[in-house]
Amino acid sequence: MLLAAYPLRAQQTYVVDDFSPGYFGKIYIQDTAEVFSPGWVAIYDKKTKKEVVKIESEELALSLHNGKVQSNIQEVPYGEQSLIISEDFNFDGRPDLAIEDGQNSCYHGPSFQIYLDLPTGLKHSQAFTDLAQDYCGMFQVDAKTKRLYTSTKSGCCWHQDSEFIIRNGEPFLVRQVEMDMMRFPFQTTTTTTWSGTRMVQTTSQELYLEDESTRVVCSFQVAGNGKQAVLFTTDNDLALYYALLRKDGQLEFTYPEFGAETDKFTIQVASGITKLRFANKSAQYTVQQASNGALSIQVKVGGRVVELREQPGTRKGSLQPLLKLKPENLSRI
Incomplete structure (x- = not known):
């Protein structure tokens, strides 16, 4: 009766081999019965089988698909996001890695450490990591325009969307739109744009009168x-x-x-x-x-x-x- 009443708690290690021709990963979950569990994510070189990166976390959120772990799921900003994401973040033609390190982004959302795949191997990038820590979940990549996008919010009434290019190998902010409805029904939109020499800011205000309390x-x-x-x-x-x-x-x-x-x-x-x-x-x-x-x-x-x-x-x-x-x-x- 006790076994039927309570979920079985078990630790589990999963192998992930669907994201890179040069690397594979392992994910360890200490308690598979919990939504957020301590654990770690490690990346290995396929040729040498040596561990090249290992990130330990107090809160990993792992979803299984038919009993297996999938990489590269990005339901931004609030849906499922894989613990391992492989994509070319700096547009140099080599796929890089985002590895979940916990739930440190907005609203206790997933956050990531970013490793760039350089000719010398994987190298941690704090500049890219900041984009995967300080906003809502993982940043989005547009390979066609070679731009990165982030979003964040505070409650129902404050939103911020940012757009970055790659400059000298790092993200560089070129446009940011902040929408503030803290003084409802007035919305203030502040747009900051890189002109080529400096950031230029414009502000506009609108009035929304469709709410039932107005x-x-x-x-x-x-x-x-x-x-x-x-x-x-x-x-x-x-x-x-x-x-x-x-x-x-x-x-x-x-x-x-x-x-x-x-x-x-x-x-x-x-x-x-x-x-x-x-x-x-x-x-x-x-x-x-x-x-x-x-x-x-x-x-x-x-x-x-x-x-x-x-x-x-x-x-x-x-x-x-x-x-x-x-x-x-x-x-x-």
Whole structure:
């Protein structure tokens, strides 16, 4: 009964001989009943049968296929990744080796030590190893473009993708895209690109309003310039925001700004006209809805007033829901 109730624990050594004409491997798993087990991975020269590399680990994750170990499985970033991966990482025409050393990449994912197959034999490369340690699992190789790709993330709302070329025999970053939605529903995308002489950084911001916790109160396209003005609430109506989007959809202006969520709106109804007011250090804003429903925005900068009128036929919603909703940063006067 005890044998039936508990899985049998056994150590096992597997031979892997499907990844290289010059090398074969052995994988030792201390406890085959565990998902993560102590063990080691060793590489041997096929001609001499001598061990050339051995990596010990406290956490190896081995999957069997019909009872056998397979190399070169790369279900990046979160699927199965073989303990031995053979591919030409530095594009010199010789297949190199990635050997799992544990679960040190993002979210307790597999990490690897990289050995380049040089004319003198296998040589450890810290520069390539960093790409297989500091991101999510093993890096990806594009042999056609001779580029390497990594990805990493933090939770649902921060992602980073990087692209490398080989320069002087080592990975060299040429492009990195970072997408930050920590301040949902605003997404900030920072792109860093190698120009040939230096890294050039650009930043853009977008607005995502499809989430069920976000409500668009009203919006309209600004006559004459194609921009879009949007009033919306987040966190199930707990906070009110105003945003102005450029014609290409990129965020031009938002109130409150990040870090200033305590900034307030006021709303007032007089003589059939509804006015929503807010201000920052640069200007005073009044979103106005006339008795016929038409929306406009007055922006006062110093002694100058600019009026943004709606493009006919583009208005959606109205200010009226704000008379009933109770965002924490809105007060009625």
